[in-house]
Amino acid sequence: MKISSLRKHAFTSSAITQSDIRRVTVIGSGQMGSGIAQVAAMKQHEVTLVDVNQEALERGKGYMSKSLKRVAKKKFPEDAKAQNQFVEKALGHVTLSTNASKSVSNAGLVVEAVVENLKAKQNIFVKLAMEAPDNAILASNTSSLPIAKIAAPLTLSQRKRFIGLHFFNPVPQMKLVEVVRSDEVDQKTVDDAVAFVKSIGKTPAVCKDTPGFIVNRLLLPYMMESIRLLESGVASARDIDTAMKLGAGYPMGPFELCDYVGLDTIKFIVDGWYKEGAGLKGNKLFESSKKLDELVQAGSLGVKSGKGFYDY
Structure with missing residues (x-):
């Protein structure tokens, strides 16, 4: 289900460039996933929010709508029309989907934000890493699981593009994102991930893949x-x-x-x-x-x- 029509682009799996990271797929529409989708959409990234069924997606849309309305009231306290336009503009950059494979096919960044279960996360990436473009960044929002363990079932080339992007709850309010690098990730992936974090108005803190990262x-x-x-x-x-x-x-x-x-x-x-x-x-x-x-x-x-x- 589309919230609004997206601008059309021509992509091939081998033609993703740095600028194309503006197409983001978020797996999981809970509070964390919907929050990540919201902050990316607010900065005009084209976002696809994915979950297993329409009911979960509608809840995620509800989280975004409520949060965006709060932001809009602060930005435009005396202008109801501007508030509505702000909310509609942000939601206009979001598409809802239950088809994960299709949703990652032209993404520059795939962010997983599902339950803290190692096997569940591994299964997601084993499937979707094959469907995503060859140089799309693969990222987990895990707060406690080792990045290297999540990426372990992937190929070496996929592990070089795998990174941790640990957002904090509530995502729209919290400024920090921990960018977690494993021993195998390449520097370009780290640099591009840092650039993305900055592009959505957050502050990155880069750290090694160690239990708890920095904050926890x-x-x-x-x-x-x-x-x-x-x-x-x-x-x-x-x-x-x-x-x-x-x-x-x-x-x-x-x-x-x-x-x-x-x-x-x-x-x-x-x-x-x-x-x-x-x-x-x-x-x-x-x-x-x-x-x-x-x-x-x-x-x-x-x-x-x-x-x-x-x-x-």
Whole structure:
């Protein structure tokens, strides 16, 4: 289903140039995927948003519409007509599709933003890398899985074009994108990925393919140590949050952040790193905690479940 007609271009699988990275295919229409599609469309990239069924795509379109309306109200607070034009213009650069193979056939960049499951991501790229142009950039939005492992089933030439593009939630508001390079990716892919990130108004931070990349590698030990302070009776969750907000200048305290991220997500990441993370296996910094385990087992996952360290 098209939101609007796209400008027509003639492409062949061997003729993608740097300028053609303006054609972006995003796999997965959840909050992350729709957010990536939105910010690319706002900068006039031609975006195809892909998911398994029309219902999921319509939800993704709904996420984009609500977010774009919020942006439009800030940009044009007294001009309803300009607000509507802004939203329509951005959505006019987006096409919805359930046909992943067709959707990547002329893309300059393919970004996967599906569930954090290694096999699922590998299966997507094994199929789509063959359908995409020979020099299209292949990118995963993973926040915790090794880029090299996701790309492992691909050919060497495909792995040279494979990179991590870790956007942060909510994508329209968060300025940072971690550009994650494996040992096999070529420099042109890194340079082109950095150029794309800048073209959509984000700030790139390039790093090696290491557990947690930059932000989560620093953030997870901070959150886990906060939980240990709580378990030890050093201070309440509220007092720890207050201390870090007013003493360190953080916009959110660690427990507010835990609840926002999702306690199940935090447990999934630290458990994986503790059991088999490269250079992190058995590291006490990433050992889970009784309190975290109990909350996850009880279904108290944070904001998304209505209860975590706090009630919502």
